Amino acid sequence: MTSKITAKKGRHTIRDIAQMAGVSRSTVSLAINDSPKINADTKKKITDLIDKVGYRPNQTARNLVRRSTETICVVLPQISHVVSNAYFSESLSGILDVATEQGYHLLVKEASAEFKEGRQALKLFRQGLMDGVLVVGALTNDKYISELAAAGCPVVLVNSTLPGVDYVISDNETAAFKAVEHLHKLGHRRIAHIRGSEFVTGALDRTAGYLKALDAFGLPKLDNYLAQGYFDKQSGFDATKWLLTAPERPTAIFTTNDMMALGAIEAIRAAGLRVPEDIAIFGGDNIQLAPYVSPALSTLEQPMDQIAQAACQRLLNRMTGEPVGKPPVIHLDLVIRESCGAKLGARG
Incomplete structure (x- = not known):
């Protein structure tokens, strides 16, 4: 049974995941939302399986159940950079301008080892605590970002690139x-x-x-x-x-x-x-x-504020299903x- 389900064409459903894991659909849902109601081993078994088969929750169906949080998660290398480094302070300022104007809140997170290895951004998304992610200062070896995008979370990189992830970048x-x-x-x-x-x-x-x-x-x-x-x-x-x-x-x-x-x-x-x-x-x-x-x-x-503004607008378009077109490349003088x-x- 497992091999037949794994090899099927098209999107997997929550029922497929439940069958493959040998649990109920409600247990899969609890794992997706990082609920403390199931033990850690079962949760890990389910989330590993979800990643392996590329399961993505049906966002349309989920949105019928939960309203948009109107929250954007902004990931920075270090929170202190906002004070000590103009690159990051200007980026955050540009993001805040666009987000505030369109009625969104910011959830700022530091890209610590615990944040990355603990897949905290993915947990926030699965728990319905934010609707999309902007990453400022992404590294070429940041696997958590690609995993986040593959899980169906809207992600846009500010002035950096990673395979399979949307971005706005300088030339x-x-x-x-x-x-x-x-x-x-x-x-x-x-x-x-x-x-x-x-x-x-x-x-x-x-x-x-x-x-x-x-x-x-x-x-x-x-x-x-x-x-x-x-x-x-x-x-x-x-x-x-x-x-x-x-x-x-x-x-x-x-x-x-x-x-x-x-x-x-x-x-x-x-x-x-x-x-x-x-x-x-x-x-x-x-x-x-x-x-x-x-x-x-x-x-x-x-102009990091303008680059960040463009990235934030691109993320909002992705979150609301608007067309985004080809990633822009910003000319520098x-x-x-x-x-x-x-x-x-x-x-x-």
Whole structure:
């Protein structure tokens, strides 16, 4: 009986799941809703089976039973980032603008190991505590997101991508290419790069754009011109100290984001060098502080509030059955300020 049900074509029903698990339909329903009324082993057996066969509860039928919660779950890497990192504060602000205007509430969650491994987002959805999820700062190895989307929960990623999951993203590769192109036009040939985490789509795309530009303009592609950073100021400082030890010191540094650029400026000054006279700096997301540092930071205009607004509207459309079309890719402009300096000509 089990093999026949597993091999059937089309959607599985709750009756199928109950038969395969050897339990009643009400027990399956309790497991889906993470009820404490059934023991953990039975619950795990049922949820594992649901994932294995790709069962998705009939949302139309469920909505007849439960009203929309009018709640969106927003997942951030760390709640503290909302205060310490403009990328996340601007994202949350954009989401809040759209959600509030359309009568939705936000449930903000931190993507801790417990949250991911405990599949808490899936539980919230199955319990009817939220209607959809926006993920800001998703990692390429975040399996819980793909599982959530596969379970029928509307999910949209803010400025990142994962296979099989909807998204709104910046054209990071093209933007990085243009940043390096600008530095090259100023006469720089030894251009270094401080990259971000290998698990962040946007960071990977920016590094790809940097490397593509080096090839396009015949610039040296050296291992000691590619430093690892982690989006914060301290990692930008440490990465720049390492870059300055290269046999031929770079004359320009392109950083994945602005916080690392600020750390780079401090490291250059600590080494007794000047920005931009000795080393030009180009940042990555035009945070509010960028025009006010000295020298004012050249960077990429990445309107995270607008990107997040577009992602939130896309999620709401998915939740209400509206057409969404092809995922949008947001163009980023260069913002040229003093940290690049004037055209200096090729440096020896």
